[in-house]
Amino acid sequence: MGMEKSSRDYEEVLGVIGRFGRYQRIYIAIAYPLAITQAMIFLCNAILTDGMPEHYCNADETTKFAITEICNRTGTNISDCFMDACERGNYSLEQYISRYECAVPLSNQSITNTTSKCNGIPSIKCSSWEYYGSVFDSTVTMEFDLVCDSAWKYQLASLSLMGGLLFGSLIFGKVSDRFGRKPSFLLASVVLVISEFTSTFLQSYAFYCALQLVTGAAFVGVATVGFISVMENVSVKHRVIFAQMSQITFSLSSILLALFGFLIQDWRIVGRATSIIAVPFVIAFIIFIFESPRWLYANGNVRGGDEIVKKIAKWNSTQEKLQEFLQRHDMTLLESAETKADDLPGRKLTASIRDIFVHKTLLKFTCILLYNWFVSTCVFYGLSFSAGLLGGNVFMNIFFTGLVEIPGYVLSAILMPTWGRRPVCTLMHILSAVSLICMTFASDSYWLSLVLFLAGKLGVSGAFSSIYLYTTELYPTPLRGIGVGLCSGVSRTGGLTAIAIIMLRSISPTLPYAIFGVLAFLAAMLVCCLPETKVDGFPDTIAECKALDEQRKIHVPSFC
Incomplete structure (x- = not known):
């Protein structure tokens, strides 16, 4: 020692x-x-x-005049020619082709080279667009025309x-x-x-x-x-x-x-x-x-x-x-x-990721931490992607999404020095789990759902911050960067998983929150298998990690 x-x-x-x-x-x-x-x-x-801002087909003045004349002669609504609905609620004349099959004719193109499917109006697909209705003056979608076929x-x-x-x-x-x-x-x-x-x-x-x-x-x-x-x-x-x-x-x-x-x-x-x-x-x-x-x-x-x-x-x-x-x-x-x-x-020259998986103590730490990082990322981004519950202006949504995280971080900072890392991480996961599971029974009340949503975001924010510190205090110094990097890397799959879970809203609007809640509850239970690091954390050797694990006061299932 x-x-x-x-x-x-x-x-x-x-x-x-x-x-x-x-x-x-x-x-x-x-x-x-x-x-x-x-x-x-x-x-x-x-x-x-x-x-994805609203948009409509851009055309030169000659073409616009031609469209106006042809639509007037055929009884077609002129506004539909220039601002017809595109997929996902955006605007483009290209969708007008598929719905009414009436779009922008080429002024220098003969009728034989175009389609004529809407009251005899020739049409081709749009190649440029005008954008409107966005709070942004410029986005990547606007710059690169990522609409319709793109x-x-x-x-x-x-x-x-x-x-x-x-x-x-x-x-x-x-x-x-x-x-x-x-x-x-x-x-x-x-x-x-x-x-x-x-x-x-x-x-x-x-x-x-x-x-x-x-x-x-x-x-x-x-x-x-x-x-x-x-x-x-x-x-x-x-x-x-x-x-x-x-x-x-x-x-x-x-x-x-x-x-x-x-x-x-x-x-x-x-x-x-x-x-x-x-x-x-x-x-x-x-x-x-x-x-x-x-x-x-x-x-x-x-x-x-x-x-x-x-x-x-x-x-x-x-x-x-x-x-x-x-x-x-x-x-x-x-x-x-x-x-x-x-x-x-x-x-320095011999420490590698292999050391994490060949030592039983480090392997146990890593498996539990990987799941906790995955769940924290999945729930955190899942709730962030669901921030539409807040409604209102997009800038206000960004503001409140960031603001609601701060109480979770502050609460963790207040509790961890006295309670320790393990109980705080467990508590925050449970807060998130209970809040999100309860959302499945509060779908009829907007305000109650909103409060539970924010409580869930607060809980997962506190859990995320505590598991970050917890991880650095569990790995030995030569493997600390590798361990944290591994956990952080695997956690990124949680963000992709969150998108897939949110898509289950087509089955039930509250199903994603129930899944997030169950995942968070399991994470809370697994944290109990880790040792407390409030006093003896930040080991410098693998031997110290083993000694730290042996001091664990909570002995749950034998695999811990």
């Missing part, structure tokens, strides 16, 4: 150099605004660039973005464990800004979708690696509050994006603005933020860890305290770190 001692020593050193000194305050002042701008970049692609392309960008999230989750966790937290985070940040800024100038939808894949991968990289880095740079005392602050940045980005969208209403300009705003924070991160000392020590880079700790002590004006501490304990940072490195069977 030598590793247990060295871990406590690191916390002691952190206390000496300053648990929340000048360096930590600068860290927060840079990292959290950067996280907000990065989330805005992602949400801009996920929300403001979507939408309507099937509409979801390709969203699928590319979600695919990027899955790809990035699996890649950046491994990269951060192998090459470090800071270089991995900076790589993802730079790629995110460049891909988003570049995508706003593209005129090809295929290239735009390709960059959406890159943007999604980069965003999940900054989210995953950034969260791990924050957790490794703060003490146990401050870990809960900073974990919840990390989650709140996503909610704040939704609120700010609603304001940006309302004021600008052009997806290209919003994308460029959020990208440019992020640049100063990325530069500040490069200059002022150091590599994680915990990661350096855990991977045997003793000299690098010593240098970073001394720099932090200098920023916090605690150099003398650090020196006194080392002399009083008759030890050096070198000895402490070497103890860590010698006690760790898998170092």
Whole structure:
């Protein structure tokens, strides 16, 4: 159990150099605004660039005059010629072809080369459209004419973005464990800004979708690696509050994006603005933020860890305290770190995802965490996609969708330091499960359904934030990035599953909520099989993980 001692020593050193000194305050002042701008970049692609606006066929003045004359002669309603309903309630003359088979004639085309199926009016399919009725001045649908025959392309960008999230989750966790937290985070940040800024100038939808894949991968990289880095740079005392602050940045980005969208209403300009705003924070991160000392020590880079700790002590004006501490304990940072490195069977060059599946304790942790991440993502996005219950303006929907998450994060932050991670995660899942299951019996009352809906969103938001922190505290340091990345990657299938579940509304409007509720209840029960990490979390070795699991006070079924 030598590793247990060295871990406590690191916390002691952190206390000496300053648990929340000048360096930590600068860290927060840079990292959290950067996280907000990065989330805005992602949400801009996920929300403001979507939408299927109403539209009608665009034609030159000569063609419009010809249509008017022919429709007048045949007794056809002129308004139908220019603004007929298209599939999914949008407007296009192309649908007029299929319904009335009367559309735009070519002024320079003979009758023999066109169809004549509506009172003798020749017609061809539309090639360009006019858009109206949208709160946005410009969306991806408008820019690339993703309507009528091209309507099937509409979801390709969203699928590319979600695919990027899955790809990035699996890649950046491994990269951060192998090459470090800071270089991995900076790589993802730079790629995110460049891909988003570049995508706003593209005129090809295929290239735009390709960059959406890159943007999604980069965003999940900054989210995953950034969260791990924050957790490794703060003490146990401050870990809960900073974990919840990390989650709140996503909610704040939704609120700010609603304001940006309302004021600008052009997806290209919003994308460029959020990208440019992020640049100063990325530069500040490069200059002022150091590599994680915990990661350096855990991977045997003793000299690098010593240098970073001394720099932090200098920023916090605690150099003398650090020196006194080392002399009083008759030890050096070198000895402490070497103890860590010698006690760790898998170092930087050997730690891999295989280690997670060959050790029984880590395998159990991973299976339970994977299901919890899947359910949290599925329910979270499922309720977000069902936000039509709120009604009203689209910007207000974005605003309230973000706002309702904050109480869940705050409640988790208040309860976790005293109750612990496991009971809070369980409680939040149960709150979400009960609320959503009860919605199946409240379909006749709009306001009751709305209250239960918001309670379910609050519960899953709190569960999501607690399971995020819980995961980082269960995996050992050399495997932390891989473990969190794996959970985050698998969880992305939950977003796709949520779409499929919502489609079951055609059977019963309340059936999706019942399914979400059952999934959340099972997740709550499985959490009971995990050990509490409030005091002894953040292990540095697999041996510490096993010892942590043996201390579990709740012994349910034997497989736990």
